[in-house]
Amino acid sequence: MTKEIDTGVFLPVGRHGWVHSVNAPAAEDASYARVLRVVQAAESIGFDFVLSPSIWRGRKGPSQHWGDVLESLTTSAALLQATAQIKVYSTAHMTVFPPATIAKMVATMDQIAPGRAGLNVVTGPSYLDLAHIGLWNDDLAHDERYDMGDEWISVVKRLWTEEVVDHKGRFFETLEGTMGPKPAVMPRLINAGASPRGFRFAAENCDVAFISAGDDPAAIETARRGKEIARDLGRDGFATYGVVSLIPAATDEEADARLDHFNAGVDLECLDDIEAGYSQNRNRAALSDASTSLSGGVERSCVLPGTMVGSYETLARRLATAITEGDLDGLMVMVPDYVEDLDGLARHTFPLLPDLGIHHRVAVQPG
Numbered sequence: 001m002t003k004e005i006d007t008g009v010f011l012p013v014g015r016h017g018w019v020h021s022v023n024a025p026a027a028e029d030a031s032y033a034r035v036l037r038v039v040q041a042a043e044s045i046g047f048d049f050v051l052s053p054s055i056w057r058g059r060k061g062p063s064q065h066w067g068d069v070l071e072s073l074t075t076s077a078a079l080l081q082a083t084a085q086i087k088v089y090s091t092a093h094m095t096v097f098p099p100a101t102i103a104k105m106v107a108t109m110d111q112i113a114p115g116r117a118g119l120n121v122v123t124g125p126s127y128l129d130l131a132h133i134g135l136w137n138d139d140l141a142h143d144e145r146y147d148m149g150d151e152w153i154s155v156v157k158r159l160w161t162e163e164v165v166d167h168k169g170r171f172f173e174t175l176e177g178t179m180g181p182k183p184a185v186m187p188r189l190i191n192a193g194a195s196p197r198g199f200r201f202a203a204e205n206c207d208v209a210f211i212s213a214g215d216d217p218a219a220i221e222t223a224r225r226g227k228e229i230a231r232d233l234g235r236d237g238f239a240t241y242g243v244v245s246l247i248p249a250a251t252d253e254e255a256d257a258r259l260d261h262f263n264a265g266v267d268l269e270c271l272d273d274i275e276a277g278y279s280q281n282r283n284r285a286a287l288s289d290a291s292t293s294l295s296g297g298v299e300r301s302c303v304l305p306g307t308m309v310g311s312y313e314t315l316a317r318r319l320a321t322a323i324t325e326g327d328l329d330g331l332m333v334m335v336p337d338y339v340e341d342l343d344g345l346a347r348h349t350f351p352l353l354p355d356l357g358i359h360h361r362v363a364v365q366p367g
C-alpha cells in the first residue's frame, strides 16, 4: 500500500520544546527569532505545516522548562507574514477565549496569508497551566468542556459563513452577530483529543485529529480505530495525523547516546510539576491516560512516552510502519534541536520513505 502524507512540525514555542532536561539543546530558547528560523527551515525543506501550541505556564525545576513561551495566535500571525507557502496552525483554548474573538483573529490571519491559516482547538487538560493566571474554568467536568467546544465551534463556523448570527445556547450568545471579512478559504480545524469524548469532538467538528504515532500494536490499533469512528460518523474526508517525538542520529548507538545524555540531566522537579498540573484538576478521574501523554510525566524519562530513538534508517522504517499500519494521513514531528534535526531527517530519513510506500514533499534543495 502506498500513502501520500502531509508533514508538519510541532513548534518549540516553549523553552526546550519537549525535552525535560538540563541537558536539552540550549538552541531551543523559545525566542521568536529561533522559532522563525525553525519555520523558515521547515518551509525551505518542504514541510506542509507547522503547529504552534498554546501554553500558559513554565514548569518548576532547574531546566526552567517552558519558562519562556510564546503566545500561539500572535506568533502564528507573524509567521504567516514571514512565510510564503507553509501552512501555520495556531492553537486556542475554547475554555479561555469566547468564540467571536478567535473567529475574528483567524479571519484576520486568512487576510495575512489566504488559505494558510488553521486552528487547533483545545479544552486544556492541565489545571496548573491555566489556573495560575485565572484562566481555569472549574465549573466544567472533562466531557462538559467538549460539550462547550461543540457550541463554541459552531458559533465560530457560523460567524465565518453567515451574514447575521443569532445564537442563544448554554454557553454563548450572539445577538444579530456580524463579522467581516469572512475567510476566503475555510481555515482548517484541528483537535488532538485523546479521550473518547475528545476524539468524538474532533471527528464531528474538525478536519484533522492528531493521534500519537507509534509502531507498536496498541498505537496502531488506536490510530486505525480513530479512522473507523470518523467513517462511522460519515466523515470520509476526515484526516488523522500521527504526532511523534524523534531522537535521530547517524547510528542507533549515537541516537541512544543522545537520549542517555538528555536523561543524565532529567529534570525530576519538572516532571513532578507536570504531574501536579493534572492531579490538581478535580476532574482528574475523567482524564484519559493519553491526556498526560504530551507531558513526559508518566515515565521518569526526560522525553515523551513513545519517543522513537534511532538512526535515520531505523526511524524511516519505524515511521513507515506507523503510517502504513495506522492508516495515517499525516505526520507531525518533535525533535530535540529543530534546525539540525529537521535538516538531518530531511537529508537521511525522508528520502527513504518513498521506497517504503510513503510519499511526501520533504526534500532538501540542492545548493
Ligand SMILES: Cc1cc2nc3c(=O)[nH]c(=O)nc-3n(C[C@H](O)[C@H](O)[C@H](O)COP(=O)(O)O)c2cc1C
Residues within 6 Å of the ligand: 010, 052, 053, 054, 055, 091, 120, 121, 122, 123, 124, 125, 126, 191, 192, 193, 194, 195, 196, 197, 198, 199, 210, 211, 212, 243, 287, 288, 290, 291, 292, 294
Ligand atoms: C499534537 C497535540 C497538540 C496539543 N496542543 C495543545 C495545546 O496547545 N494546549 C493544550 O492545552 N493542550 C494541547 N494538547 C492536549 C489535547 O488538546 C488534549 O487535551 C489531550 O490530548 C488530552 O485529550 P482529552 O482532552 O480528550 O482528554 C495537544 C495534544 C496534542 C497531541
